[in-house]
Amino acid sequence: MPDDSREIILEARELTREFDGVKALDRFSFKLHRGEVLGLLGANGAGKTTAMNCLLGLTLPTGGDLFAFGLPLHQHRIAILQRANFSSAYTALPGNLLVGQNLLVFAKIYGVRDPKKKIAELMELLEISHLAKRVTGQLSAGESTRVNLVKAFLNDPELLMLDEPTASLDPDIADKVRKVVRKVQRERNIGILYTSHNMRDIEEVCDRVIFLHKGKIVCEGTPADLLARSSTNSLEDVFIKIARDGEIIDEPEKEAKP
């Protein structure tokens, strides 16, 4: 379990988001500590993307509060985004620019000192130095993911949000991506919010996991804890069970009551 004495770098309090009367997020609360990787899991429509969008300031919540680095997110959005970054399998850098050009633009946006050196270091770390002069739109999915990760690490973020970073990658590249994410995260003590449908990702990368179902947290704990508490053999089975039945295998609210 996480060391609760660590600084809280991201916190949602009773976060609620309704779309046409349907609650995509229902009083969703969590804390992410510095140096912790928190997995946000759930079936399609469970509320992960809505949560991520609220946390990124792309969607305004209809209720609740969000804080990053102790600051209210909507009032200090720019200051917070300066210390954070994001990568998603569903966004792309402009495909008609060279990889090096795209990264240079984002390095300048984030105010990186000596951007060329920083880009070279990160590309070497992700083993993609040879891609600098390639056209971004011609990269394979694995190459593109690693270029997106270079962009995500450019400003040495203290908070990183990764939305299905290994989606559509082959097992070899997915393994490399997981290892690099974990390595950089440990070296730099980054707090990461991680969504994925790949349970191997979750087991290898996440310190703690939150399962969402219909916008509500249905269970929370380390991957090993969840597995031990469930009647299933794998985290994937836990995922399937919750997705189909919304079954709560852990009831923290009841346990908390005297």
Added chain:
Amino acid sequence: MNFQTISALVLRYLFLYTRTPMRMVELVFWPVVDLVVWGNVTVFIQKNTNPEFGSYVLFFLGGMILWDIMFRAQQGVAISFLEDVWTRNLLNIFVAPVRTIEYVSATFIVGLLRIAVTAIVLSLISWFGYSFNVFQLSWWLIPFFLNLMLFGWSLGMISTALILRWGQAAESLAWAIPFFFQPVVAVFYNVNDMPAWSQPIAWCFPPTYIFEGMREVMKTGSMNWNYLWYSAALNIVFMALAGWLFLWILNLTRKRGLLTKFATQ
């Protein structure tokens, strides 16, 4: 406002133009086609009418060049935004520390650069091909350009706001919106020659004063300063309204959760 952020965003557009020469062609091709058509019509009329009327029709070329300045300014803003939509880069920008004013300012600068390229090319062709020297407007050119650019930027923000609200289905507005105004801002004819009912409408838009002023300068060598003041004052109103509309719709898309859908579609 962070100028480094703005320069980074402008750099991105410059990379885009250098990486895709077809965009440079688009920037020059259509204005040149317009100029050649209007230039040839002007020459035809000059040869087949009396000399006094012949010199009068040079207004067509002046109107066409100044119209293109406004159109390019609008395109600079709207197309820059669409570039981010087409390349699925919008989300990366919105989750980066980029203020709305920095993003919009970068698109304004791109609009300015597009104008510079178009104006230079058109001025040279009209001078060498049709003996029309746009610099006969002398120093008046500067306030003319500035006012038309401001109105182009306002239209660019309005187009962008509508695309944000209605998604890529509204993309054609990026090209169409300036042409909604073309009939009423007296680009090629005097306001007095328009139907009486439409004349008060024409005077509601800043470009009308500029096109009227251009014709006056070409005819008499001077211009009523009030044209410039009215145009500038109306531009301030239009910029404020367009900025308000853009921010209001951006906020609305955030409230309704449309921004991510739009950015990843």
